[in-house]
Amino acid sequence: MRVSNYLAEKGLPASHFYDVIPGDTEGIAIMDCASGQSANDAWATSSEKEKKAILEHAGTLLKKIHELPIPDFWIHNKHEVASPDEWKAWTMLRIEKYMVFAKEHLSQQISLFLEEKFTRLIALYEAKKDLKLSPLHWDYHFGNINVDEKQNVTGVFDFDNAMKGHSLADIGQTMYWLVRMPEFDISLLEHFFTGYGGLTDADREFVYLHFLLFLSATTRSVWPKEHLKWLTDDHLRLFESCMKGEYN
Numbered sequence: 001m002r003v004s005n006y007l008a009e010k011g012l013p014a015s016h017f018y019d020v021i022p023g024d025t026e027g028i029a030i031m032d033c034a035s036g037q038s039a040n041d042a043w044a045t046s047s048e049k050e051k052k053a054i055l056e057h058a059g060t061l062l063k064k065i066h067e068l069p070i071p072d073f074w075i076h077n078k079h080e081v082a083s084p085d086e087w088k089a090w091t092m093l094r095i096e097k098y099m100v101f102a103k104e105h106l107s108q109q110i111s112l113f114l115e116e117k118f119t120r121l122i123a124l125y126e127a128k129k130d131l132k133l134s135p136l137h138w139d140y141h142f143g144n145i146n147v148d149e150k151q152n153v154t155g156v157f158d159f160d161n162a163m164k165g166h167s168l169a170d171i172g173q174t175m176y177w178l179v180r181m182p183e184f185d186i187s188l189l190e191h192f193f194t195g196y197g198g199l200t201d202a203d204r205e206f207v208y209l210h211f212l213l214f215l216s217a218t219t220r221s222v223w224p225k226e227h228l229k230w231l232t233d234d235h236l237r238l239f240e241s242c243m244k245g246e247y248n
Contacts, residue, residue, distance in 0.1 A: 001017040001020070001029075002071075002073045003073070003074060003159040003162050004016070004017055004031075004157075004159055005017055006068075006071055006073075006074075007065070007068075007156070008032075010068060012061065012064060012065065012156070013034065013061070013146075013153055013154050013155050013156060014155065014156050014157075015031045015032045015033070015034050015155060015157070016031060016032045017029060017030070017031045018030045018031060034146045034154055034155025034157070035146065035148060035154045035155070036146035036147050036148040036149075036152075036154035036155060037146060037147065038142070038143060038145070038146060039054055039058065039142035039143075039145040039146065039147045039153075040142040040143050040181075042054065042147050042151070043142060043181065044182075046151075050151055051188060051191075052188065052191040053150075053151035053191075054142075054147055054151045055178075055188060055189075055191040055192040055195060056191050056192070056194055056195035057147070057151055057152055057153050057195060058140075058142070058145055058153060058192060058195060059191070059192040059193065059194065059195025059196035059197075060153075060195040060196065060197070061145075061153045061156060062137065062140055062170065062171065062174065062196060063195070063196045063197060063198075065135060065136075065137060065156075066134040066135065066136070066167040066170065067134075068135050070133065070134070070135045070164055071135075074135050074162055074163070074164060075163070075164075076138075076161065076162065076163035076164075079163060080163065080164075081133070081163070081164055081165060082164075083133070084131040084132065084133060087131070087133060087164070087165050087166060088125050088131070091121075091125065091166075091169075091213075092122065092125075094213060094217065095118045095121065095122065095213065097220070098114070098118075098213065098216040098217060098220055099111075099114065099115060099118060101216070101219075101220040101223070102114050102115075102216065105223055105224075106219075106236075106239070109243065110236075110239045110240075110243070113239070113242070113243050114212065114216060117209055117212050118209070118212075118213070120205075120209060121206075121209040121210075121213070124202075124205070124206060124209070131166060133164040133165060133166070134164070134165065134166070134167040134170070135162065135164060136162065136163050136164065136165045136167070136169070136170040137156070137159065137161075137162060137170060138161040138162055138163050138165075138170060138173065139158055139159075139160070139161045139173070140156075140170060140173065140174045140177075141174060141177035141178070142177070142178075142181070144156060144157045144158045145157075166206070166210075168203055168206040168207050168210060169206075169210040169213075171192075171196065171207045171210070172206070172207045172208070172209070172210025172211040172212075172213065172214055173210070173211070173214045174192070175189065175192075175207060175208075175211040176211055176214045176215055176218070178192065179211075179238070179247065180234065180238075186246065186247060205248075208247065208248045211247070212242065215235060215238060215239070215242075218231075218235065219232065219235040219236075219239075222235075
């Protein structure tokens with residue numbers, strides 16, 4: 001509630017929350033209604049030109065979120081980090097856990113590929129002396145965005161995972177959600193980057209490596225659940241595509 005209200009106060013397209021009425025199992029939120037429709041639904045019927053506009057506007061909004069001062073209440077309920085050093089330490093812990101998983105369950109080719117990429121990510125973090133924390137959405141995908149008929153973002157939702165961290169990691173997670181959209185052309189990702197603006201080649205490498213980190217995290221979380229085998233299979237195909245250089 002407080003995160004969404006904060007964004008609304010800053011002029012961003014987030015709904016203002018007024019109260020939560022207790023229910024039998026979940027509370028009922030009393031909030032402003034956002035106009036437009038889900039970006040997922042809009043995407044399904046959009047022309048290529050309209051899809052590019054959605055991506056650019058979504059990238060622009062994420063950049064505005066990342067540039068906001070971090071309020072005291074922008075705290076994750078499980079993975080809270082209070083400093084750049086804590087963020088780096090948490091990222092190193094994630095890499096360690098996902099590599100153990102990869103070596104135990106994924107193919108040797110995927111495991112060696114991830115080991116190479118995560119070694120590179122560790123080196124980049126060790127060399128980065130100017131890391132600053134930003135307010136992250138940490139679940140920024142088209143199911144959590146509304147757009148209007150001109151592809152402008154009219155609402156951004158679901159801040160349950162909001163946390164502080166490296167802004168490029170947030171983009172890396174968004175990249176995961178985008179490339180998994182039905183028939184998503186990877187060349188369109190450039191329009192999200194254009195909307196976000198100011199990304200150097202080094203920044204894009206950070207984004208890609210965090211995309212791989214989140215892909216590893218989600219693969220680990222669904223393994224070996226039989227009812228999610230379709231998702232595991234999708235992830236394995238995605239790893240194969242990454243090893244062919246299709247996404248960097």
